[in-house]
Amino acid sequence: MQLSVGAPDGVGRRVVGVFSQVEGEGVWTPHASGVLSADVPVVGEGLGVWPPVGAVAVDVGGVYExxxxxxxxxxxxFQGVRAAWRRGDEVFAEVALGEEQRAEAGRFGLHPALLDAALHMAGVGPEDEEPGPARLPFAWTGVSLYATGATELRVRLSPSGAEGISVLLADTDGVPVASVDALVGRPVAAEQLTASSQLTKDSLFTVEWDRVPTEGMQGAASQVQWAMVGSDDLGLTATLEAAGQDVVSGPELATLAGSPDVVLVTCASESDSGAQDLPSATRHLAHRAL
Structure with missing residues (x-):
């Protein structure tokens, strides 16, 4: 999977896109696009009164069946629903991450498994109601994030328009975490969901790093081509050359001749970064390293 974020326009908005490919085929298929902005609207209310007044408890024991x-x-x-209530057309729920996922919640604006679980009760009608086809989230409008790193949520799902729902997510004190003005689902047949099941059903994608192979490099040091990109404030070039290594250098990666086996880049703060506060200098250096 791949997420792309475009350059900001004149008012600070960025176009985002979500793509995927079957491993080995090399063709990226677009699945979603949207607009990202740093502006967050003021939320009008929270979910401080809990359980909601007038709501009737729902048995969630068989939700996932x-x-x-x-x-x-x-x-x-992804089985995060812990409790639920109904009040007219509104559905309320408590959802939570499992113990293993709580430790990584801080890595996300909103943990994907927790956000997914917050929507599960939208697909479960009353027990005496014949279930309709599965509906998957399709069109999101007005998504706002107010807080990060949540491990438990209070959820309110309300009708919005002819086919959509509005979503309000709050922490265990009722303080808003996120909201969605309107979410429209798309009906999906069961056979469509299982037609290309190349993944285990509990897959959760994460960043994967490719390890550089080092076998044979030490034993064949004389054949290794080293390259130094940018400044060499630490004197690595001289150290390598003193050890009999072949080193080429250039101001940028694109200026290097040939195909070096190992590329070195000095990741040190620039001379003027001392005037910045530590968080700004850290972001600047991390951006330069990337």
Missing amino acids: RLAGVGLEYGPV
Whole structure:
């Protein structure tokens, strides 16, 4: 999977896109696009009164069995619904991450498994109601994030327009975490969900780093081509050459001749970065390293 973020326009908005490919084929298929902005609207209310006044408790013991019946089989990481209530057309729920996922919640604006679980009760009607086809989130409008790193949420799902729902997510004190003005689902047949099941049903994608092979490099040091990009404030070039190594250098990666085996870049703060505060200098250096 791949997420792209474009350059900001004149008012600070960026176009974002989500793509995927089957490993080995090399063709990226677009799945979603949207607009990202740093502006966050003021949220009007929270969920401080809990359980909601006038709401009737719902038995959630068979929620994931009912969802599996329409083709939505959620693995253990995503089975986060803990309790639910109904009040007219509104649905309220408590969702939480499992113990193993709580430690990584701070890495996300909103943990994907927690956000997914917050929407599960939208697909579960009353027990005496015949279940309809599975609906997957399709069009999101007005998504706002107010806080990060949540591990538990209070959820309110309300009708919005002819086919959509509005979503309000709050922490365990009722303080808003995120909101969605309107979310429209797309009906999906059960056979569509299982047609290309190349992944385990509890898959959660993460960043994967490719390890550079080092076998044979030490034993064949004389054949290794080293390259130094940019300044060499630490004197690495002289050290390598003194050890009999072949070193080329250039101001940028694109200026290097040939295909070096190992490329070295000095990741040190620039001379003027001392005037910056530590967070700004850190961001600047991390951006330069990337």
